Structures are given as C-alpha cells and as structure tokens.
Amino acid sequence: MAERVDEVLRSGVAPGFHGLVVMRAGEVVIERYGAGPDHRLGEPLGHVEFGRDTLHDLRSVTKSVVGLLYGIALGQGLVPEPGAGLVGQFPEYQDLVGDAGRAHLTVEHALTMTLGLEWDESAPYTSPANSEIAMEMAPDRHRYVLERPVVEEAGRRWHYCGGASALLGGIIARGAGRRLEEYADDVLFRPLGIGSFEWVTGGHGLASAAAGLRLRPIDLAAVGQLVLDGGRDIVPGAWLREALRPHVAIADGWEYGYQWYLGTGERRSVEGIGNGGQRLFVAPEEGLVVAVTAGDYDMGADSATAVLDAVVGR
Known part of the structure; x- marks a missing residue:
C-alpha cells in the first residue's frame, strides 16, 4: 500500500495533493504531506508546506460532520x-x-x-x-x-x-442554545482529543455548516475511526446506523444516508466528499479509514482520487 502511494506521489498524477492519513485497525499506517497553494474557503493562503499540525479546509466533508452532530443533539433531546x-x-x-x-x-x-x-x-x-x-x-x-x-x-x-x-x-445551534462550533467542540471534537480546528463563518457571522470546517487530516481520520467504531459513547449508535443506511439513490454505485455518501460497489464504503479533493473514506469490512486533503478547488483535476485509488488498490 505505502509503495503504491509513494509511486503516485512521485509520478505527478496528483499535483494538488496536500495530505494523507491511513488508519487500519485503529492505528495510523501511512501519513504523507505535500506542499502547494491553498485557500481558506476562497481566501488565498499562498504556498503552504503541509504537515501534521496544518489545518485544512474540509469543504463539503463538513456536511458529514454536521450529520454526526445532529445525531448527538438528538440523543440529548x-x-x-x-x-x-x-x-x-x-x-x-x-x-x-x-x-x-x-x-x-x-x-x-x-x-x-x-x-x-x-x-x-x-x-x-x-x-x-x-x-x-x-x-x-x-x-x-x-x-x-x-x-x-x-x-x-x-x-x-x-x-x-x-x-x-x-x-x-x-x-x-438553536437547540443547543449556542454557536454550532462551540457545541461541536464540546460534544465531538474534545471527546475525540481534537484540540485544534477552525469553522469559517459566512457574512452572517454563523459557522458555515455546508463547507466551513477546517481540521488536521489526522483529526479527520479520527472522525472516520469514530464512524468505523459505531460512534462509541460520542455519537449514539442507533443514530449512526440510521444515518449510514441508504435512504435515497444518487447514481450507479452511490446512495445517500444522512449527510453521508454510501458506496455500494464491490467495496462498500461510507464517505464524506468535498470540493477540491477532500475525502474521508471508511471501509467497514476492511477496518480501513482514509483521510485525504488536496487543493484542486473548482478544478477538473482529482488528486484525491488518484491517492485514494493507490491506498485501496483500485
């Protein structure tokens, strides 16, 4: 697996690659970082040398995190x-x-x-x-x-x-009586040991629930591991089972749960997917979690897919 990943990164077929964390059986087995131009929800950040402690836009993977937060809030009434x-x-x-x-x-x-x-x-x-x-x-x-x-x-x-x-x-936010990012920090991030994050706000001063979350790839992988583990004592297990079952078809090979994509091909997967090459891939049957970040925003390039394919051997 590591050899395939390194070959992809050397070959130049993933020019927008920024970060990769692979976990198997709850342990980090691959961690790689790149460099290149980046943005914070449209705000240019210039050239960035990425490392373990660098926050990265999740873009629409944010939606999948919001799906988890809804389940936590529901469990709390x-x-x-x-x-x-x-x-x-x-x-x-x-x-x-x-x-x-x-x-x-x-x-x-x-x-x-x-x-x-x-x-x-x-x-x-x-x-x-x-x-x-x-x-x-x-x-x-x-x-x-x-x-x-x-x-x-x-x-x-x-x-x-x-x-x-x-x-x-x-x-x-209304139900919790506080800002979305404050609630997320209390009930999800801190319980997972995530101490560093940003949640970009829109012009209304409200956290963008559609695309504004920024995490380290290692912490995005921790979210994926939580999903793989059935929610542990953080997300109610009953909610997670309901959220991750197919509710509506999207297209061949894809269905949708509660803010999560469900891959229905030969390798079943649960995925969060964001603009520019942000991916959180969970393969329950293989005990595999893959977090990828990239900078292909609004572009036809797909560095994340090239890296993910190398990880899973597609």
Missing part, C-alpha cells in the same frame, strides 16, 4: 426527530410556516438532500450563480433556503443542496 416538520423549526418566518406548499417538508428531507426546492451548485463556488454562494450573500441564510421555489415533491429525488446542511446547522 435538543433537536427534533427526522420526521418533524422543517419549516416550523424557524417560526420567525410566519409567511413560510403558513405556506401549505411547504408544510410537507421534514427535517429528514434536509438530512437526505431531497427537499425538492430549486437549488443549483453547478456554477463555480466563486459565483453568485451558485446557490450556496447566493445563500451566503443573502441577508438571511436560512430564509433564503426555505423560500426557494418548490420544484418537485420532497423525498423523491436526491439533489445536491448545501442549503439543506445550513438548515441542519441552524437547528442544532
């Missing part, structure tokens, strides 16, 4: 069950709460990205044509999502939506 109405969690939007066309929306529709609302993240994440960027530019992040036009019945089709994760983050 701070947030509603997935079947609860979604719009009613934001009672200040009385016009939306009273809209019969949105009454069928549930928290589970946000967890599974099946809201049926108009949403398009196909444009670069530097353009207001991208719905996530438009959300961050709007006066009210949560209202922006909830008032999107209804384009199809909720629950029928998976459609990628960072706004769904933003709503979940908002519900968690």
Whole structure:
C-alpha cells in the first residue's frame, strides 16, 4: 500500500495533493504531506508546506460532520426527530410556516438532500450563480433556503443542496442554545482529543455548516475511526446506523444516508466528499479509514482520487 502511494506521489498524477492519513485497525499506517497553494474557503493562503499540525479546509466533508452532530443533539433531546416538520423549526418566518406548499417538508428531507426546492451548485463556488454562494450573500441564510421555489415533491429525488446542511446547522445551534462550533467542540471534537480546528463563518457571522470546517487530516481520520467504531459513547449508535443506511439513490454505485455518501460497489464504503479533493473514506469490512486533503478547488483535476485509488488498490 505505502509503495503504491509513494509511486503516485512521485509520478505527478496528483499535483494538488496536500495530505494523507491511513488508519487500519485503529492505528495510523501511512501519513504523507505535500506542499502547494491553498485557500481558506476562497481566501488565498499562498504556498503552504503541509504537515501534521496544518489545518485544512474540509469543504463539503463538513456536511458529514454536521450529520454526526445532529445525531448527538438528538440523543440529548435538543433537536427534533427526522420526521418533524422543517419549516416550523424557524417560526420567525410566519409567511413560510403558513405556506401549505411547504408544510410537507421534514427535517429528514434536509438530512437526505431531497427537499425538492430549486437549488443549483453547478456554477463555480466563486459565483453568485451558485446557490450556496447566493445563500451566503443573502441577508438571511436560512430564509433564503426555505423560500426557494418548490420544484418537485420532497423525498423523491436526491439533489445536491448545501442549503439543506445550513438548515441542519441552524437547528442544532438553536437547540443547543449556542454557536454550532462551540457545541461541536464540546460534544465531538474534545471527546475525540481534537484540540485544534477552525469553522469559517459566512457574512452572517454563523459557522458555515455546508463547507466551513477546517481540521488536521489526522483529526479527520479520527472522525472516520469514530464512524468505523459505531460512534462509541460520542455519537449514539442507533443514530449512526440510521444515518449510514441508504435512504435515497444518487447514481450507479452511490446512495445517500444522512449527510453521508454510501458506496455500494464491490467495496462498500461510507464517505464524506468535498470540493477540491477532500475525502474521508471508511471501509467497514476492511477496518480501513482514509483521510485525504488536496487543493484542486473548482478544478477538473482529482488528486484525491488518484491517492485514494493507490491506498485501496483500485
């Protein structure tokens, strides 16, 4: 495995590579770091020499962490069950709460990205044509999502939506009575021994639940190990089993749980995936956890896949 990884890194087929941690049976078996230009959610950081203690954007792997936080909050009685109405969690939007066309929306529709609302993240994440960027530019992040036009019945089709994760983050923060990052530090990061992290905020001053978390790769791998271990005493096991079972099909070889991708090919996997080559790969049957970070933001290059393929022997 290590020989394959090193050959990929020497060959130049993963030019955006920044970091890799591989764990098997709970032990770190490979750890590699690179160098190159990097960004903090769009803010240029210049050339960075990466090492074990360097924080890195997780981009949309953040969503998968939010899925874990929702389960913790649910176990503490701070947030509603997935079947609860979604719009009613934001009672200040009385016009939306009273809209019969949105009454069928549930928290589970946000967890599974099946809201049926108009949403398009196909444009670069530097353009207001991208719905996530438009959300961050709007006066009210949560209202922006909830008032999107209804384009199809909720629950029928998976459609990628960072706004769904933003709503979940908002519900968690409201239920906990504190900022999302403070709650995460208390119930997830510190119990895992994670002492260094950043959670980038948007223009509203709220942590970006869709893409703002920054961790060290070694700590991202620790999150993956937690998932592999069934949540231990940190994430309720019953929640994790529900979150990591297929709820909706995406495409050939992929299904979706509660903010987690589920690989259904010959090698079953649970994955968090983020723009630019951020990957958290968990293979339960093999006791394998792989955390990869890269700098291929908004690019066609895919350094992370080249490295991950080397790890798993694809």
